[in-house]
Amino acid sequence: MVCPYVLVKLGMSKLTPQQQHAETFLRPSQGPQRVQIGKGTTFLPGKKDPSVAHLIDHVLEHGYVILPNIFTEAQVSAAKKELARLEALESSGPASQGGRNRFEGFETKRIYALVDKSRVYDCFAIHDTVMKLNDYFLQPNFLMTSFHTVNIGPGSKAQEIHTDDGLIALPRPRPLMGIGTMVSFDDFTAENGATSLIPGSHLWDDDRRPTREEMIPAVMPAGSMAYFLNTLWHSGGANTSQKPRRSITIQYCQPWLRTFENFTISMGWEDLDQVPKRLMQLMGFSTHDFMGYVDGKSPRAGVEMRKKRLIEWALKEKEKERQSKL
Numbered sequence: 001m002v003c004p005y006v007l008v009k010l011g012m013s014k015l016t017p018q019q020q021h022a023e024t025f026l027r028p029s030q031g032p033q034r035v036q037i038g039k040g041t042t043f044l045p046g047k048k049d050p051s052v053a054h055l056i057d058h059v060l061e062h063g064y065v066i067l068p069n070i071f072t073e074a075q076v077s078a079a080k081k082e083l084a085r086l087e088a089l090e091s092s093g094p095a096s097q098g099g100r101n102r103f104e105g106f107e108t109k110r111i112y113a114l115v116d117k118s119r120v121y122d123c124f125a126i127h128d129t130v131m132k133l134n135d136y137f138l139q140p141n142f143l144m145t146s147f148h149t150v151n152i153g154p155g156s157k158a159q160e161i162h163t164d165d166g167l168i169a170l171p172r173p174r175p176l177m178g179i180g181t182m183v184s185f186d187d188f189t190a191e192n193g194a195t196s197l198i199p200g201s202h203l204w205d206d207d208r209r210p211t212r213e214e215m216i217p218a219v220m221p222a223g224s225m226a227y228f229l230n231t232l233w234h235s236g237g238a239n240t241s242q243k244p245r246r247s248i249t250i251q252y253c254q255p256w257l258r259t260f261e262n263f264t265i266s267m268g269w270e271d272l273d274q275v276p277k278r279l280m281q282l283m284g285f286s287t288h289d290f291m292g293y294v295d296g297k298s299p300r301a302g303v304e305m306r307k308k309r310l311i312e313w314a315l316k317e318k319e320k321e322r323q324s325k326l
């Protein structure tokens, strides 16, 4: 059987003797290892951990893979309880009571800046299997770009069909910029708005446009994950059931890309020590080579520098106020 996806090694012109000169600083990403899948996606394959090789092959062929029950009942139950607490608070953000546009979904509640609001969701962002899959599809030091709950209420219409790299104006085949994931807190069904996706659409060129008829629902039990390349066409589904479809989406991106959510600011700096180290790195408190530095040091060191300056400033302001009252 002919495999529907083809890993094509993209040719790189051989280096001239001058380029091979010791003075030339070539990074691994400038080497000849980039591959193309179909007409839609190119990427630099990373380490293929044998324990996830079958999952990688599924993603290469279909653009996504379902990871059933990768989270425990306890994790899912804590996530739902915390969601009820957060959604009851007005301070939970501008889309926590309903979306502000068709894309967010008027009947869909989203809680952004989750890293700042709760520690219950940390475990969903750093699952070992997901890290291993990302190690293959993304470059080392990949980041988290998006991390928020998605609660599609009864009566919600289907979301607009999109790819998560749609903001990036590059033609297909284009470099893989990131990975999308949806984690189900409720069973995802065709009726309650399971994420809809078009298998194989990561292989398409720009001339092919998606249609609703080509979509399939990512049906999966609560505690599962749909993992997909962000060149894959997908959308939230319509919820025709009587109950909400609760979930969290976590997206990851290449280490050299601007992230959707600016996690280094959305997280309160006073609480940074409570965040797992791996998550901190994913949030951008890290560097990629020297990309992301603060005054030549790590962003974490930069935060301490800013905190010190803020404290000094606050003390001076307090002293000024005291003096003015004398």
Ligand SMILES: O=C(O)CCC(=O)C(=O)O
Residues within 6 Å of the ligand: 150, 152, 159, 164, 182, 193, 194, 195, 196, 234, 235, 236, 237, 249
């Ligand atoms: O809610 C879903 O199933 C998908 C959400 C999504 O793709 C998005 O908001 O970008």
